[in-house]
Amino acid sequence: MDRLTIRRPDDWHLHLRDGDMLRLVAPESRHFGRAIVMPNLVPPVTTGAQARAYRDRITEAGFARPLMTLYLTEETDPKDVTAAHADGTVTAVKLYPAGATTNSASGVRDFERIRPVLTAMESAGVPLCIHGETTDGDIFDREAAFLDRRLAPLRAAHPALRITLEHVTTAEAVAFVRDHDNIGATITVQHLMMNRTDMLSHGMRPHLYCLPILKRDTHQSALREAATSGDPRFFLGTDSAPHPTHAKEATCCAAGCFTAPHALACYAQVFEEEGALDRLEAFAALNGPAHYGLAPNDDTVTLLRRVDPVPVPRRLEAHGLTVTPFDPGRPVHWHVEETP
Numbered sequence: 001m002d003r004l005t006i007r008r009p010d011d012w013h014l015h016l017r018d019g020d021m022l023r024l025v026a027p028e029s030r031h032f033g034r035a036i037v038m039p040n041l042v043p044p045v046t047t048g049a050q051a052r053a054y055r056d057r058i059t060e061a062g063f064a065r066p067l068m069t070l071y072l073t074e075e076t077d078p079k080d081v082t083a084a085h086a087d088g089t090v091t092a093v094k095l096y097p098a099g100a101t102t103n104s105a106s107g108v109r110d111f112e113r114i115r116p117v118l119t120a121m122e123s124a125g126v127p128l129c130i131h132g133e134t135t136d137g138d139i140f141d142r143e144a145a146f147l148d149r150r151l152a153p154l155r156a157a158h159p160a161l162r163i164t165l166e167h168v169t170t171a172e173a174v175a176f177v178r179d180h181d182n183i184g185a186t187i188t189v190q191h192l193m194m195n196r197t198d199m200l201s202h203g204m205r206p207h208l209y210c211l212p213i214l215k216r217d218t219h220q221s222a223l224r225e226a227a228t229s230g231d232p233r234f235f236l237g238t239d240s241a242p243h244p245t246h247a248k249e250a251t252c253c254a255a256g257c258f259t260a261p262h263a264l265a266c267y268a269q270v271f272e273e274e275g276a277l278d279r280l281e282a283f284a285a286l287n288g289p290a291h292y293g294l295a296p297n298d299d300t301v302t303l304l305r306r307v308d309p310v311p312v313p314r315r316l317e318a319h320g321l322t323v324t325p326f327d328p329g330r331p332v333h334w335h336v337e338e339t340p
């Protein structure tokens with residue numbers, strides 16, 4: 001197959017940042033219809049008013065259909081959340097365990113303190129997105145530990161709460177999603193294409209460093225199986241997370257892979273490698289909207305396959321900033337047909 005037309009995909013996990021970085025990266029997500037925009041700015045987006053102002057800055061920067069999220073803190077007022085959801089300002093609420101990832105310092109330490117807001121969200125039908133890692137223990141075990149210590153009790157206490165387990169990286173997370181109701185999961189490009197050996201074996205590759213960290217190849221295989229299986233609980237979320245190149249190529253490298261420019265091409269490459277191109281549309285354009293109770297997009301995108309590999313996008317530079325896109329480390333033959 002060298003041409004594939006599918007419903008326009010959405011990105012169910014995207015970092016657009018703010019200011020100059022927002023202006024630099026917002027146009028790079030143009031092939032996606034909607035995107036769940038993460039609230040981990042500094043300071044974080046914690047109120048409906050902040051989410052509305054941020055939404056305006058995003059649309060001004062060139063991404064037309066952002067779906068906003070609120071950053072959950074121990075101080076979050078349940079009424080603010082349900083009001084911001086009811087008036088259409090926010091689509092979901094994001095839970096970061098404090099210290100788990102980039103800009104998560106204002107996140108949750110004491111999970112008891114968020115019980116009232118989770119109860120309110122459960123009754124009002126507000127979805128919860130979760131960065132699912134503990135903040136202690138071996139870094140390669142933190143996702144699995146979170147499932148046992150945090151997510152299983154949370155799931156049991158709030159069985160009707162709609163949960164997205166973000167950027168799943170392990171076979172344990174895939175199994176957890178399959179074993180529980182009302183829970184879906186996003187899967188990134190880098191976790192489908194790479195494992196920890198790719199990141200560490202031929203010199204250390206800072207542009208592959210993200211959280212949750214890449215795991216061993218057996219986990220990568222489990223993710224590839226889940227994404228391409230047709231199971232509606234798994235869907236596209238790039239977690240495209242730009243950092244300035246100098247912050248990635250640094251003594252202490254920032255976590256996050258910038259995949260937006262070629263994410264769709266990379267997903268198509270993975271689905272082709274798995275012999276599952278016929279399931280790309282469900283993963284990229286149907287399962288996510290169904291999970292969030294939204295209709296799929298009406299329009300389509302066309303992916304084209306070239307015999308010669310399509311060059312990986314080079315560094316992006318503007319407004320005094322440089323960002324380096326993710327290197328898939330293998331030929332990618334797909335690209336998105338640009339429509340005028």
Ligand SMILES: NC(=O)N[C@@H](CC(=O)O)C(=O)O
Nearest residue numbers: 015101102210211241255256
């Ligand atoms: N994934 C990452 O490594 N980084 C994200 C935060 C996140 O999604 O955890 C970022 O904001 O840079």
Ligand SMILES: [Zn+2]
Nearest residue numbers: 101131166211
């Ligand atoms: Zn995260």
Ligand SMILES: [Zn+2]
Nearest residue numbers: 015038239241
């Ligand atoms: Zn993220």
